[in-house]
Amino acid sequence: MFYREAGDYKTSYPEDSQTFPIKFDRIRYYAVLAVAFGIIPFFINDYWANAVFVPFLIYAIAAIGLNILVGYCGQVSLGTGGFMAVGAYAVYKLMTAFPEVSILIHVLLAGGITAGVGVIFGLPSLRIKGFYLAVATLAAQFFLVWLFNKVPWFYNYSASGQISAPERDILGVIITGPNTTAAAKYLFCALILLALAWLARNLTRGSVGRKWMAIRDMDIAAEIIGVNPLTAKLSAFAISSFFIGVAGALFFAVYLGAAEVGESFGIQKSFLILFMVIIGGLGSIFGSLAGAAFLVLLPVFLKNVLVGMLGWPTDLAAHIELLIIGGLIIVFLIAEPHGIAQLWRLAKEKLRLWPFPH
Amino acid sequence: MNMQNPDGYTTADGRQIGGVMMEMKNITLRFGGVAAITDISFDIREGEIRAIIGPNGAGKSSMLNVISGFYVPQEGEVWFRGAKRPPMKPYQVAGMGIARTFQNIALFEGMSVLDNIMTGRLTQMKSGLLAQAMWWGRAQAEETAHREKVEKVIDFLEIQHIRKTPVGRLPYGLKKRVELARALAAEPKLLLLDEPMAGMNVEEKEDMSRFILDVNDEFGTTIALIEHDMGVVMDLSDRVVVMDYGKKIGDGTPDEVRNNQAVIDAYLGVSHDE
Ligand SMILES: Nc1ncnc2c1ncn2[C@@H]1O[C@H](COP(=O)(O)OP(=O)(O)OP(=O)(O)O)[C@@H](O)[C@H]1O
Ligand SMILES: [Mg+2]
Numbered sequence: 301m302f303y304r305e306a307g308d309y310k311t312s313y314p315e316d317s318q319t320f321p322i323k324f325d326r327i328r329y330y331a332v333l334a335v336a337f338g339i340i341p342f343f344i345n346d347y348w349a350n351a352v353f354v355p356f357l358i359y360a361i362a363a364i365g366l367n368i369l370v371g372y373c374g375q376v377s378l379g380t381g382g383f384m385a386v387g388a389y390a391v392y393k394l395m396t397a398f399p400e401v402s403i404l405i406h407v408l409l410a411g412g413i414t415a416g417v418g419v420i421f422g423l424p425s426l427r428i429k430g431f432y433l434a435v436a437t438l439a440a441q442f443f444l445v446w447l448f449n450k451v452p453w454f455y456n457y458s459a460s461g462q463i464s465a466p467e468r469d470i471l472g473v474i475i476t477g478p479n480t481t482a483a484a485k486y487l488f489c490a491l492i493l494l495a496l497a498w499l500a501r502n503l504t505r506g507s508v509g510r511k512w513m514a515i516r517d518m519d520i521a522a523e524i525i526g527v528n529p530l531t532a533k534l535s536a537f538a539i540s541s542f543f544i545g546v547a548g549a550l551f552f553a554v555y556l557g558a559a560e561v562g563e564s565f566g567i568q569k570s571f572l573i574l575f576m577v578i579i580g581g582l583g584s585i586f587g588s589l590a591g592a593a594f595l596v597l598l599p600v601f602l603k604n605v606l607v608g609m610l611g612w613p614t615d616l617a618a619h620i621e622l623l624i625i626g627g628l629i630i631v632f633l634i635a636e637p638h639g640i641a642q643l644w645r646l647a648k649e650k651l652r653l654w655p656f657p658h
Numbered sequence: 659m660n661m662q663n664p665d666g667y668t669t670a671d672g673r674q675i676g677g678v679m680m681e682m683k684n685i686t687l688r689f690g691g692v693a694a695i696t697d698i699s700f701d702i703r704e705g706e707i708r709a710i711i712g713p714n715g716a717g718k719s720s721m722l723n724v725i726s727g728f729y730v731p732q733e734g735e736v737w738f739r740g741a742k743r744p745p746m747k748p749y750q751v752a753g754m755g756i757a758r759t760f761q762n763i764a765l766f767e768g769m770s771v772l773d774n775i776m777t778g779r780l781t782q783m784k785s786g787l788l789a790q791a792m793w794w795g796r797a798q799a800e801e802t803a804h805r806e807k808v809e810k811v812i813d814f815l816e817i818q819h820i821r822k823t824p825v826g827r828l829p830y831g832l833k834k835r836v837e838l839a840r841a842l843a844a845e846p847k848l849l850l851l852d853e854p855m856a857g858m859n860v861e862e863k864e865d866m867s868r869f870i871l872d873v874n875d876e877f878g879t880t881i882a883l884i885e886h887d888m889g890v891v892m893d894l895s896d897r898v899v900v901m902d903y904g905k906k907i908g909d910g911t912p913d914e915v916r917n918n919q920a921v922i923d924a925y926l927g928v929s930h931d932e
Contacts, residue, residue, distance in 0.1 A: 314798060507785070507800075508790050514766050516768065523749045524760075525778055525844065
């Protein structure tokens with residue numbers, strides 16, 4: 301009975317529409333923040349940063365971005381990898397061209413540039429839907445990877461065709477380059493995720509979010525209540541791409557340090573992030589985080605258990621991972637399209653009533 | 659009562675009806691070779707409840723779709739408050755203060771009742787993307803102000819108890835009511851209702867009739883509605899347009915229409931699902 305809403309009356313509309321209407325949820329949220337910013341940074345080491353935390357934080361940003369487009373606005377996209385590449389190459393060009401400007405500004409600008417590119421590739425959504433739109437975004441994916449491979453200007457004519465992040469700092473703390481500490485990588489990404497998740501939450505609970513969801517649920521009815529499909533869809537593409545561009549910039553500059561476009565931002569990335577959104581829960585910010593956490597942790601977990609403890613060969617573990625992901629996708633698509641987020645809600649509902657089932 | 663008076667007329671029950679709000683002039687709408695509407699003209703006056711009746715396939719829904727901008731007629735003009743309306747997209751028509759419901763309910767199934775009704779206020783919500791992203795005072799104040807309006811509609815239609823329910827879980831009759839709520843939330847000048855009582859039981863029809871009359875009475879909203887139930891039409895409406903096979907075969911008060919030979923023939927001659 302500790303999780304309850306009885307006695308938790310709302311006396312004003314703002315109170316009723318807050319993010320965590322139930323006190324217990326609010327407390328838990330602050331507890332998570334306290335651990336994330338007060339404890340983890342002091343204990344994190346390179347293994348945990350590189351294997352778990354930093355990829356989780358970055359994928360979470362990308363997953364929120366894709367969820368805005370797919371889960372909230374109902375527009376399918378298979379171009380996530382390509383849009384991450386735009387963010388990565390944009391931040392690379394900016395870092396090398398304007399070394400004196402703060403890396404934070406560059407990351408945000410990279411997001412802005414990706415938003416612009418996203419709007420251009422979102423234009424077909426005004427005409428086509430569903431499967432056809434998916435194919436169009438797939439074309440964007442391949443085109444963008446091809447472009448960054450083909451035009452040497454993007455990788456500053458480096459002999460290897462790779463891009464690598466020079467060392468940059470914020471207020472003396474190194475954020476990119478080989479000398480970055482685990483804690484600095486973690487904190488930089490965590491702060492950006494926190495800020496962007498908050499923005500996404502605000503957008504999705506207000507009138508912009510309702511426009512997106514109206515288009516998703518029934519575009520004809522959306523038009524009749526006054527939603528301009530052009531601005532609604534393109535704003536979803538822009539904001540989604542902004543998030544994905546920031547994630548791509550961080551993935552390259554903070555996480556990888558050096559990248560080759562086809563390898564780091566290929567079609568597999570598009571699918572990986574789409575799977576995070578599906579498993580986590582379409583149309584849920586929390587689900588985006590849960591899906592990213594799940595798909596980052598799963599291979600680590602399997603590797604530790606199957607390879608580390610049971611001594612299975614590594615490639616077998618990798619195959620089992622694919623099997624599990626594939627199975628889960630099917631299960632979630634058929635049985636629970638709202639993913640882990642919905643399972644979590646149902647569990648809470650049960651808990652709320654416990655021990656009295658009515 | 660003189661219904662030809664350009665300044666309006668007084669109804670039998672003493673309500674003041676104003677001048678012409680919307681005028682359809684010689685509308686013809688074709689789908690390929692099929693004419694859904696042939697050369698129809700009629701007007702809707704300020705404050706009036708105007709019914710459109712006719713057998714199945716007569717072109718009634720098509721007429722509402724012309725008014726709300728879904729269909730562009732091949733011929734004819736639409737006049738609104740004394741000005742010829744240029745071709746408009748549905749969302750622009752909504753911006754003019756015209757709201758509607760659909761024959762087949764068109765709610766947003768993935769959203770709660772409250773959110774569905776809140777979408778009715780989207781045309782009035784002005785705070786920008788940035789303000790909303792930051793949830794700045796203005797965005798929050800706007801949300802609260804619109805929420806208050808929406809709560810009034812919720813009270814008016816007596817659906818407080820399902821406020822937070824996902825629309826997908828509601829029974830049919832309540833869905834119809836939520837759809838009306840969404841249209842009312844827009845505070846429309848003209849409300850278009852496509853068969854608001856289809857598929858309802860007697861009690862639900864009575865409730866819905868009461869709501870329609872109250873909307874017209876309390877807010878002065880002009881209403882154009884399509885309905886098959888003749889009893890309801892005769893009770894509710896001030897004037898009736900009768901359509902058959904895309905043509906207008908009658909136009910006048912319920913009594914006039916009821917005694918019109920062409921109308922009687924159309925209804926006797928055509929098999930009907932009601
Ligand atoms: N989008 C469309 N494409 C082709 N034909 C259409 C379209 N919409 C309507 N029609 C045709 O136009 C005619 C009139 O249809 P409409 O839906 O307006 O009739 P209605 O009077 O509303 O009938 P009901 O009482 O059954 O709702 C019908 O013959 C219909 O098949
Ligand atoms: Mg119809």
